[in-house]
Structure formats: C-alpha cells, structure tokens
Amino acid sequence: MRLSLMPHRRTPTAASAALVIATGLLAGPVAAPAQAAAPGGRTIVVAPAGAKNADDKGPGSVGRPLATLEEAQRRARDAAAEGRRDVTVELLDGTYRLTAPLRFDAADSGRNGHTVIWKARRGAHPVLSGAEPVTGWELDDAATGVYKAQVGTGSDSRQLYVDGALAQRARLKLARDDIKLNADGFTIDNPDLAYLAELPDQKRIDFQAKLSFTNRFAPVQSISGSTVVMQQPAWDNNTYGYDTIQSPFRTPTFSLLNSRKFLDEPGEWYLDTSAGTLYYKPLAGQDLSRARVELPRLESLVQVGGTYDEPVRNLRFEGLTFTGTTWLHPGTPDGYANQQTGVFISGVQPHRPEDAFTSCAFGCKGFEGSRNGWAQTPAAVQVSAAEGVGFVGDTFVNLGSVGLGIGNDANAHASGVGLGAHHVTVTGSTFTASAGGGIVVGGVRPDAHHPSDPRMANTDIRLSDNRVYSTAREYLDQDAIFASYVTRLTIEHNYVSDMPYTGIGVGFGWGANDPGGSPEYLKRGLYDFQPVYDTPTTSTDVRLVGNHVRNVVQTMFDAGCIYTLSAMPRSTIDENYCENSGQLGLYFDEGSRYLSAHRNVFVDTAAQWAHANNQNSNRTGDLTLIGNYTTNPAITGIVDGQRGNTARDNTTVTAGDLPSEAERVIDRAGPTGPYRTPR
Numbered sequence: 001m002r003l004s005l006m007p008h009r010r011t012p013t014a015a016s017a018a019l020v021i022a023t024g025l026l027a028g029p030v031a032a033p034a035q036a037a038a039p040g041g042r043t044i045v046v047a048p049a050g051a052k053n054a055d056d057k058g059p060g061s062v063g064r065p066l067a068t069l070e071e072a073q074r075r076a077r078d079a080a081a082e083g084r085r086d087v088t089v090e091l092l093d094g095t096y097r098l099t100a101p102l103r104f105d106a107a108d109s110g111r112n113g114h115t116v117i118w119k120a121r122r123g124a125h126p127v128l129s130g131a132e133p134v135t136g137w138e139l140d141d142a143a144t145g146v147y148k149a150q151v152g153t154g155s156d157s158r159q160l161y162v163d164g165a166l167a168q169r170a171r172l173k174l175a176r177d178d179i180k181l182n183a184d185g186f187t188i189d190n191p192d193l194a195y196l197a198e199l200p201d202q203k204r205i206d207f208q209a210k211l212s213f214t215n216r217f218a219p220v221q222s223i224s225g226s227t228v229v230m231q232q233p234a235w236d237n238n239t240y241g242y243d244t245i246q247s248p249f250r251t252p253t254f255s256l257l258n259s260r261k262f263l264d265e266p267g268e269w270y271l272d273t274s275a276g277t278l279y280y281k282p283l284a285g286q287d288l289s290r291a292r293v294e295l296p297r298l299e300s301l302v303q304v305g306g307t308y309d310e311p312v313r314n315l316r317f318e319g320l321t322f323t324g325t326t327w328l329h330p331g332t333p334d335g336y337a338n339q340q341t342g343v344f345i346s347g348v349q350p351h352r353p354e355d356a357f358t359s360c361a362f363g364c365k366g367f368e369g370s371r372n373g374w375a376q377t378p379a380a381v382q383v384s385a386a387e388g389v390g391f392v393g394d395t396f397v398n399l400g401s402v403g404l405g406i407g408n409d410a411n412a413h414a415s416g417v418g419l420g421a422h423h424v425t426v427t428g429s430t431f432t433a434s435a436g437g438g439i440v441v442g443g444v445r446p447d448a449h450h451p452s453d454p455r456m457a458n459t460d461i462r463l464s465d466n467r468v469y470s471t472a473r474e475y476l477d478q479d480a481i482f483a484s485y486v487t488r489l490t491i492e493h494n495y496v497s498d499m500p501y502t503g504i505g506v507g508f509g510w511g512a513n514d515p516g517g518s519p520e521y522l523k524r525g526l527y528d529f530q531p532v533y534d535t536p537t538t539s540t541d542v543r544l545v546g547n548h549v550r551n552v553v554q555t556m557f558d559a560g561c562i563y564t565l566s567a568m569p570r571s572t573i574d575e576n577y578c579e580n581s582g583q584l585g586l587y588f589d590e591g592s593r594y595l596s597a598h599r600n601v602f603v604d605t606a607a608q609w610a611h612a613n614n615q616n617s618n619r620t621g622d623l624t625l626i627g628n629y630t631t632n633p634a635i636t637g638i639v640d641g642q643r644g645n646t647a648r649d650n651t652t653v654t655a656g657d658l659p660s661e662a663e664r665v666i667d668r669a670g671p672t673g674p675y676r677t678p679r
Contacts, residue, residue, distance in 0.1 A: 041086035042079045045121065046072040048094035062121075065092055069102060076108065076116055083111035089118045091126035091320065098130050098298060101414065106306040110314030115388075120319030130298030130380075131161070131324025131398075134278060137288040146263055146281045147288055151295055153276040157326040159435055159474070160269045160280070161294045161398040166435060166473045167280070169206075170263035170270040174254040181246045183239070183357035185221070185230035197223045199259050201274075203231070206257040206331065209238070212249035213501070213558040215476040218335040220256075234335025237345040240352060240360050240367055247361035250557055258331075271295075296326035296400055304383040305415030308455040311422075312386040319393045325380045326400035327435065341505055342377035342402060342437060342478040343444055345370055346411070351529070365525035371512075372446055372530055376412040377436055377475065379405030384413045385420040392427050399434035402478065403471070407458035407486075409443035419443055419456040428675040431468040437478030438468035442485045442508075446530070449485045449513045449537035457538045459487045465675035469497040476500040476555050479563075484508035485539045492545040495670045495677075500555035502587075503578075506542055507565035511591015511619055513537050514567045518591055519617035542571035542595075548670035553582030553606075560584030561605070567593040574598045577669035578605065585609040585630065588623055588637070593644075596624035601662045601669075603655050605632050612637030612645075621645055629653050629662040 047054040047065040054067035066072050072089045079087045087110070110116045120126050132151070140148040160167040178190040188196065199205070205220040207230065218234035243249045256262065260270045260279060269280040278295060282288055301322050306312040330336035337345040351369035353359055360367050379402035383389050396403030405412055407421030421441075431438030442448055442458050451457050461483070468480040480496040482505040483489055489506070496503040512521040517532035549561040561578035564587070573595060578585050585602040588595065590613050602609040609630035614620040614637045621643030625635075633652040640647040653662060671677065 041088055043088045043090055044072050044075050044079070045090045045092065047092040048096045048126070051092065051094065069096060073102070073108070080108070080110055080114070080116050083114065086110065086114045087116045089116075090121040091119070091124065092121055093124035093126060095127040095129050097132065098128060098301060101298060101300045102128070102302045104302070104304045104312055104315060105415075106310035106312055108315060109312055113314075115314045115316055117316045117318060118320065119317070125319075125321065127321040127323060128301050129294070129324035130301050131294040131296040134293040134295050137280075140279060144264065144281065146279055149278050151271070151276055151278045153273060155297050156273050156328060156331070157271060157296045157400075158328060158331060159296050159326045159400045160271075160278075161296075161324070162267075162280070162286070163292050164398065164433060166398070166433065167269050168265070168267050169257045170259060170268045171265070172256040172259070172262040174256060176252065176254065179228075179254065185228040185235060188226040188228065194226070195261070196228070196256075197225055199223065199261055201259070204273075204331070205259050208255045208257055209245045209248070210253040210476065211243045211245070213340055213477060213556055214243045214338045215556070216245060216336060216338050217330040218337075219331055219333065231333040231335070233348045234333055234337065236352060236356065237337035237349065238335060239357050240337070240345065240349065240370070241339065242363055244361050246357065294324055294398065296324050298325050299327055299400065300378065300380050300382060300414055301325060302381045303414045304381075304386055304389060305413055305417050306385045307417055308385055308420055308453060311420065312389060314388045315386070316390040316392065317394055321395040321397065322381050322403070323398045327378070336475070338475075338477050339374060340477065341482045341502070342440060342475060343374050344377070346373070346375040363524065365528065368521070368524050368526040369529040371526065374444055376405075376408045376440065376444060377401050377478070378412040378414070379403060379408070379440060381405070382408070382413050382415070383421055383424060384408065384415060385417045386424065387422040389421075390425045390427070391429050394429040396429065396431045396438065397433050399436065401434075401436040401475070402438070402440050403431045403434055403436070404439045406439070406441045406461060407443065408440060409445045409448060419448060419451070419458060421458045421461065423460045425462045425464070426466060427462075428465045428671070429467075431466065431480070432470050433473065434471045435474035437472045437475070437480060437482060439463060439466075439481045441483035441489065444484050444508050449509060449539070450533055450535065451538065457487055458485065461486050461488070462490045463494060464490065464492050465494065465671040465673070467495045467671065469495065469499070472500055479503065479505040480552070481505070483542075485537050486542065487538050488541045490543045490545070491547065492543065493670060493672045494547045496547065496549045497551050498554065499552045501553060502559040502563040503549035503552040503561045504544060504547060505563040506544065507539055507568055507592065509537070509566045509591070510589070511566045511593075514591060514593070514619070518619060520590070523617065536569065537566065539566060540569045540571070542568045544573045545575055546669050546672075547576045549576065550579040553584070557583060560587035560611075561602075563587045563589060564592040564595060565589050566591040569594045571595045572598070573600065575665045575668065576600045577666050579603040581605040583607045584611050586611070588612040588620055590618045590620060592620050593622040596626070598627050599661065599665055600628045601658075601665045602628070602630040602632065605630070608632070608634040608636050610635045610638055614643060625650060629659065629665075631655055
C-alpha cells in the first residue's frame with residue numbers, strides 16, 4: 001500500500017455532514033449491530049405522536065404501541081423494579097418531539113445484573129428532537145430576498161438548522177479599526193455605523209471575538225451615539241486573563257450578531273421573539289417550501305443522573321438520534337467568557353481589580369483566583385452519578401452545545417449532581433454538525449481532580465469506534481473529544497475530522513494541581529487561592545490508541561491532533577494516525593508528564609509533529625517518544641535525556657513511500673469491526 005495525501009478510506013467530511021442529515025441517514029454512517037433482548041426479557045414498544053394504533057392504554061406491542069415516551073418510561077421502571085429480567089423499550093420509526101427533557105434516575109436502572117435498554121426497533125431510525133419544524137414561509141422583503149415565518153412567542157434560540165446545517169445568525173463583520181475597546185465596551189469610530197444607535201432590541205445583540213484559542217461572546221447593554229456599553233459580568237470576564245478581547249494572542253476577528261438589520265447574506269437568520277417571527281435569507285437554489293427548517297426549543301434532551309448514594313445503573317441507548325437543541329447561556333449577562341475547550345468564567349469575580357481591563361489583559365493574580373470556579377458547557381445528553389451506562393450506534397447531530405457530557409461538573413448537569421461516572425461506554429456513535437464539540441468527559445473544578453467524596457471520581461470510561469467530525473461549528477474553541485480528569489480512560493479507534501480546534505484533548509489544570517504544584521503558578525499567585533496538593537489527581541491510566549485524526553486546527557490556533565495538559569501517570573498515545581493538522585501533531589502543553597507515544601504516524605502537520613511547552617518554569621517532561629513516523633521532522637521541547645524525556649528511533653518519511661510499519665498503523669487506525677467504513 002502507498003499513502004496518498006487523500007484519506008486512506010472513505011470517511012465523513014464537512015461536506016458530507018449535511019448530506020448525512022438531509023438524506024435521512026440519521027442513524028449514523030454505520031448502523032449498530034443488532035442486539036437481541038435476553039431470553040425472557042420484557043419488551044415495550046412506543047411510537048411517535050400521531051402514529052396509527054398508538055395508545056397509552058394498550059399493551060405496548062408492535063401492533064398497538066404506546067403513544068408517549070412518558071408511558072413507556074413508567075412501564076419500564078415498573079418492569080425493571082421487579083429485578084428479574086432485562087427490559088427493552090423499542091422506539092418505532094419517526095420523530096419524537098420532546099416538550100421537556102427525558103430524565104433518568106435510579107428508578108430507571110437495571111437490577112440484579114439486568115439492563116434497561118432504550119433502542120431503535122430493527123430497521124427503524126427514531127429521532128429524539130427538541131426542535132419544532134418551521135413551515136409557512138412567505139416573502140418578507142423582495143429587494144433583499146428575506147423570508148419570514150410565524151413561530152410563536154415565549155421562547156428563544158441561538159441556533160437554527162436548515163437542511164441539516166447550522167445557519168448563521170445575522171451578522172455584521174467589524175473591521176479592527178471600526179471600534180476602540182474600553183473597560184465598559186467600545187466606541188464606534190466608523191461613521192457608516194452610526195445607525196447602530198437606532199437599532200431595536202439592543203440587549204439581544206451579541207459581540208463575538210474570535211481570537212487564538214478562545215471564541216468569546218458578550219451581549220450589548222446599550223448603544224447611544226458612538227458609545228456601546230456591554231452587559232456585565234460578560235464584558236469584565238471576557239477582558240480578563242489570557243487571549244482576551246483587548247489583548248489577543250493573534251489578530252482578532254470581531255462581529256456583531258443578532259439584529260434584523262444585519263440580515264443581508266444568504267444563509268443568515270434572525271428571530272424576533274416579541275413578534276414570534278423568524279426571518280431567513282435562503283442560500284442560492286434553496287426552496288423554503290421544500291427545505292427542512294428546525295428551530296430548537298430545548299437546551300437538553302436526555303439527563304441521566306442519580307445521586308452518589310443511588311446512581312443510575314445498567315442503562316443503555318442504542319440506535320437513537322439526538323437532535324434539535326439550543327444553548328441560551330451565552331446570550332445572558334454572563335456571556336461566554338471562554339477560557340479553553342468549552343470552559344468559561346461565570347459570574348462576578350471577587351478578586352478582579354478595578355483596573356483589570358489594563359492590569360489583567362495578560363493575566364494577573366486576581367485572574368488566578370477565578371480558576372477553581374470556571375464552568376463547563378452543558379451537553380445535550382448528560383450522564384453523571386451513574387454506573388454501567390452505554391451508548392451504542394447513536395447519532396448526535398444539530399445540537400446547540402456539546403453532544404454528550406459524561407461526569408462533568410455539577411454546573412453542567414441539569415440534575416444538579418456532577419461527576420461520579422463509572423464504567424460508561426460510547427461505541428460506534430456519530431457526532432456531527434452541532435454548535436459545540438462531540439464528547440466531554442470529566443470536570444474541571446477541585447472535586448474533579450481531588451474529590452471530597454471518592455464516589456465523585458470518574459472512572460473506567462471507554463470511547464471507541466466513534467465518528468466525530470464537522471462539529472463545533474459555532475463554539476469554535478471546543479474539541480471533538482475532550483477529557484479532563486479521569487481514572488482509566490480509553491479513547492481508541494475513533495475517527496475525528498474537520499474540526500476548528502484540537503482533535504482529541506486530554507487533561508486539564510496546566511500542571512498546577514499535580515503533587516508539589518507548579519513553580520510557574522506559584523509565581524502567578526494561584527496558591528493564594530488554593531492548596532498545593534501533595535497527592536496525584538484522578539487523571540491516570542489514559543490510553544489513546546488507534547485513532548484517525550485529520551483536518552484539525554482549521555480555524556483556531558494553539559492546538560494539535562492530540563493535546564495534553566498535566567501529569568497522567570501510566571498513560572499511552574500509541575498507533576494513532578494524524579494527517580493534515582493546521583498546526584501541531586502531538587502537543588504536550590503545560591505540566592504534561594508521564595506520557596509515552598509509540599508508533600504514531602504524522603502526515604502533513606503544518607508545524608512540529610511533537611511539541612512540549614516547557615517554557616517558563618513548567619514541569620513538562622518525563623515524556624517518551626519512540627518509533628514514531630512523520631513527514632515533518634520538526635520537534636521542540638523534547639530532547640532525549642533532558643527533563644526525564646526519551647526521544648529516539650523516530651523516523652522522517654515521505655508520504656508516498658512509507659515503511660510497512662507506518663502503513664500498518666494507518667490501515668488499522670479509525671473504527672474497527674462492524675463500525676469500519678469499507679474502503
């Protein structure tokens with residue numbers, strides 16, 4: 001076999017994401033293997049609203065299915081409580097439009113070694129949606145080609161999906177010299193923008209700043225003359241720390257979003273919540289009488305969460321599609337003060353000095369005091385305080401935030417109970433075309449890395465044979481797969497592609513929470529706000545094996561195919577295939593330690609195939625890189641024999657003439673078995 005610069009097998013790409021949705025292939029590129037119910041198990045059949053013969057008083061059979069998911073859940077709970085058999089809820093074909101999230105707690109658990117399974121009936125492609133279809137379009141403005149439809153009042157959305165693609169909120173791009181930033185907002189220096197002061201609904205207008213590794217949102221408070229005042233604490237928090245709006249690490253891109261006046265480009269939309277009117281300017285050739293337009297109404301679809309005393313146990317979801325959510329938090333006065341990978345500052349910061357706009361534009365002691373209170377982006381499907389939960393052959397598509405969150409901090413779980421995820425598996429599932437990243441495992445607050453209750457630790461998480469591609473379309477800072485603090489984490493044989501930022505990220509904390517702390521963060525003043533820990537974090541025994549990562553770091557910067565932070569004892573990065581990274585291959589950022597990388601293949605990384613951030617006084621080191629193959633020989637920060645590092649027998653190759661061992665790694669990378677895409 002000889003490697004070309006094209007992917008070595010047929011794989012989904014950005015262009016195919018919308019096709020997968022629009023053609024109805026919502027069960028994913030590869031269907032889940034059929035798994036029959038255990039002998040003697042109980043099967044409950046449910047149909048979507050309006051289905052023929054559906055009746056909540058009937059037997060719940062194929063000929064007379066139940067009419068609601070609520071009744072199916074009630075019966076499944078009763079059957080599971082008997083503890084004598086597996087219980088299967090089979091969903092017939094169609095779209096189940098939810099008016100509230102499905103909530104699973106300990107009462108939904110399988111007992112005595114049995115499992116409760118929510119699955120697609122054989123041959124069906126059931127869709128759980130938090131959106132409503134939009135029809136009845138009529139021309140609003142012939143001169144601009146904008147159409148409108150009535151959608152009712154009483155709710156809002158930051159996302160709209162048209163034919164399976166995330167549409168762009170009405171946007172006004174700002175030149176850097178159009179505005180002058182200040183501690184309260186900015187002044188307008190371009191007279192052509194004087195009309196902004198006359199706009200209605202000014203508090204619904206967002207300012208977006210796309211920077212280096214952060215993508216920030218803050219809502220407007222008011223526009224008067226040339227003065228724009230921003231809502232607080234969103235503006236304070238977005239101008240605080242590193243890669244800030246006023247002091248970015250690379251040339252910024254600024255925009256204003258969400259005014260009817262900005263709606264001038266094909267594919268843009270605006271929702272007038274007061275009048276209940278949705279406006280949209282179709283793309284070339286798009287016929288709104290035929291287009292599938294979905295307006296999300298819910299912020300989450302499925303919430304799996306018990307308590308540490310009574311966790312959810314033995315629950316599985318198979319062959320289901322989760323779609324149609326929004327996430328409203330960035331439009332609140334809190335904004336989205338992104339720090340990295342979907343983690344953001346939230347609320348008024350007590351240690352922020354009055355002159356922080358200037359004194360904390362590039363870090364400061366007060367900013368360090370904010371770290372332990374950072375929040376996480378909530379997922380559309382949430383799992384915490386749970387054991388033995390699985391997702392098999394599911395599809396997560398057109399969602400307003402992260403697709404699946406496993407054991408995140410409590411703030412990211414509607415149950416109010418975070419962390420505590422044990423023996424959770426995600427297999428053969430697809431994550432694509434959503435506003436946020438695919439999968440997020442673990443939390444970032446102190447209980448995530450040094451739990452006050454041992455049951456909080458996230459343990460034994462396995463992500464295998466999944467496809468995560470063409471997602472994080474709005475929250476560009478989010479990874480395809482990100483895991484913070486987990487004990488025994490396996491990420492293997494996944495396909496990751498077409499991402500704005502990092503492909504797979506593991507670890508958090510910049511080394512500051514590892515035993516003995518970090519001299520760098522001692523200098524920054526972090527330990528005035530938290531202890532220097534003398535015990536390891538929960539992040540150990542991490543395995544990244546056989547993944548195929550391509551076309552990443554396409555929009556943002558300071559990222560790579562695989563990115564790590566902090567110490568991870570006994571962790572391995574082996575036999576992964578990385579091609580066409582917009583920056584780095586392996587990125588060992590601050591405090592990364594005790595990781596080994598063997599027999600990985602890197603083709604066309606724009607920058608170094610491996611880089612370790614050991615600048616300042618970071619304790620990055622104890623890294624082992626042996627037997628890797630790369631078309632770009634550049635490597636920085638990892639010198640054999642220095643800082644405990646081993647770097648040897650790594651081979652520079654050409655894409656058209658690879659050694660047989662490199663070809664073997666490429667051929668085996670990505671999903672396997674029934675989830676492998678035929679070549």
